[in-house]
Amino acid sequence: MLRAVLVANRGEIARRVFRACRRLGVGTVAVYSEADRDAPHVREADQAVLLGPAPARESYLEIERVLDAARRSGADALHPGYGFLSENWRFAEACERAGLTFVGPPAEAIRAMGDKTEARRLMAAAGVPTVPGSPGPVADAPAAEAAAGGIGFPLILKAAGGGGGIGMARVDRATDLAAAFAAATRRAQSAFGNAAVYLERYLERPRHVEVQVFADRHGTVVHLHERECSIQRRHQKLIEESPAPGLSPATKRGLTDAAVAGARAIGYVNAGTMEFLVDAAGRFYFLEMNTRIQVEHPVTEEVTGLDLVVEQLRVAAGERLAWRQDDIVQRGAAVECRVYAEDPDKNFLPSPGTLTRLHPPGGEGIRVESGVETGSVVSVHYDPLLFKLIARGDGRDEALARMRTALDATVVEGVRTTIPFLRKALDHPDVRRGVLHTQMVDQGAFR
């Protein structure tokens, strides 16, 4: 087993990984910025190492300082969490070079899936359906126009080096393409340091359904069923659940088979997520692969009864997966709500500040994953996620009802949060019926 794991992250995910370490009797090392000196994740670890000033570029994203913290603390493994350096293949490679076990996939898998056009090519070669689009990045506006001819409008421009919805632009007419291409290229360059942009057909009102996969170093690849994550703003998820409501058995089977085949094709190891768009007819298309633990992993844990983070550590230590595919079953239903420090009445503008009061909910079937407490300063420098609420039930209705009660019982003072939005969303008749698509929030369904 591992000796001590450094978590190169903060907030709720750092605490989540520490909990898994304690279950296995593995030591814990926190890192932190000057802004996070008093953060709960720092107190909970066996050791804590200061990285640098508050801006992430000078602390959590500073590879040399993170590696140095591992050396000084005697950690022999590193868990990247999500965000920050988690999908930086150079960082994964640097960890291995420094003799640290990277709790995640091989650097090459991160690199290949991080290049969105290469990921599309690899998945298509593995027999996984992809959204119709340009085979690779397009060089200039005339090339974009030529590619658009075969794809049709509306289409979407995406950054080849991107993700998380950043830099994407919908184009409805051929006459808008040249200007949109120029803007998308500029934006991709400034956000990702890579101006390459490619085209995909824009799907109307698709669902976002993803499959959790897990692989060990001994050739076993399994899936842990699907998650429905269609309720998003700016292409970022707000509510996730498992199982995906109303998914036909044929579509479900197709998705899980494709996810396992895709992971196997790239020699994937550890936890990963294959994201798909599903259209009204049940056709599905590969969107991207996230080569890390996801924010929404708890809904999968709640319906399968399995601890994904413990398994990440075991697999990283070289052990065989503890599960066989047939043992992994969905029981009941689970839903997660992300509570962000954002103002839903002002188009989800950030709302930094000090949490003057925080009272998380409890009760049967409720789980809370929180990075903050009363008195915490919610800084402008990091992601606005405060905590996640997860509700489990024997069925979807029970899970949603428990979540609705939990949202009413939650008290957050000092910053504005997404809670009023989450309440409205859960009360919406389409959400209650399980009729969901990714454009609901932006189209104003919950105003």
Add this chain to the structure above:
Amino acid sequence: MPEQIKAHITGVVFQIAAKPGDRVGAGDPVIVLESMKMEIPVEAPRAGVVKEINVQEGQTVQEGDTVAVLE
């Protein structure tokens, strides 16, 4: 009549999009703030000429701080 442009959120100045003397239209970004991994433009409330820019890139501003003045 000079008009102060105030930050509508707390954030770090990511980019200064206009300089003194520039003519801007209503809704044009004058500065861009970064807060919680989002870039948020602070826009000119009306057309005019930028008289002053009161902030520098990398500086933290609070909600309600004056970031620029329109002529």
